[in-house]
Amino acid sequence: MKKEISEFTEELAANGGSSATLCYQCGTCTLKCPSAKLMTSLRPAHLMRASLLGLKDEALNVDALWQCTTCYTCVEWCPSNVQVVDVITALRNIIVANGDLYENHKKVAQSLIKNGHTVENNDKIKVLRKGLGLPENPETVMDNAAAKADFDKVINLTKFTELVNQ
Ligand code: SF4
Ligand code: SF4
Known part of the structure; x- marks a missing residue:
């Protein structure tokens, strides 16, 4: 058990x-977190606690991890x-490297690969854009050859497509 804990701590540090x-469990992160009320499994301070104690199963198997908006x-x-x-x-x-990815995050990542943009455009937005005199679709990295080449490089180097679609 001790070995598993230290292996997880090392894996966490490597990532x-x-x-x-450094967390001393003051709870401020949970208090200030705008998503905390949606995190019914573990709140930010609890996530830090599970991480610092090396509680791999507790830290990795919670929806809360994916409810953070990285604000x-x-x-x-x-x-x-x-x-x-x-x-x-x-x-x-660590979760993604182990072959798992939260479904909604998978959709966002697939949209990035397909459109060069994480948010899929839809008919409502197209109408609004048209009304503002804008093209239906916003320009993305896909519309610029040099930017697209850089984008493809990053996608390939990180094996992003394989990780997302595994
Ligand atoms: S991570 Fe959260 S609980 Fe830990 S010290 Fe920082 S604010 Fe306090
Ligand atoms: S970054 Fe995540 S955990 Fe931190 S306050 Fe924002 S939503 Fe909460």
């Missing part, structure tokens, strides 16, 4: 989540300089 160890409010308020978003991102990275 950028080492600052969880950084918690980071701005944390008195101990815990990079809460980095810890949450590290936890998400």
Whole structure:
């Protein structure tokens, strides 16, 4: 058990989540988090606690991880300089590397691969844009050859498509 805990702590640190160890459980992140009331499984402070204690199952198997909008409010308020978003991102990275991805996040990632934009356009937005004298679809990275080449490079280097569609 001790070995599993330290392996998880190392895995978390390797993914950028080492600052969880600075958390002293004051609860400010939960208090300030605009998504906390939706996080019925674990709130931000509890996520940090599970991470710093190396409780892998507890930290990885909660919907709360995917309800964080990465707004950084918690980071701005944390008195101990815990990079809460980095810890949450590290936890998400571990999950994705293990072949799992929250369904709604998968849709956003697939939209990015397909359109170069994380938010799919829809008929309502197209009508609104037209009314404002704008083209129906906003310009994305797909419309610029040099930007698209850079985009493809990042997608390929990170194996993004394989990770999203596994
Ligand atoms: S605000 Fe910082 S120190 Fe306080 S519980 Fe959250 S992460 Fe821990
Ligand atoms: S970054 Fe995530 S955890 Fe932190 S306050 Fe925003 S929604 Fe809450």
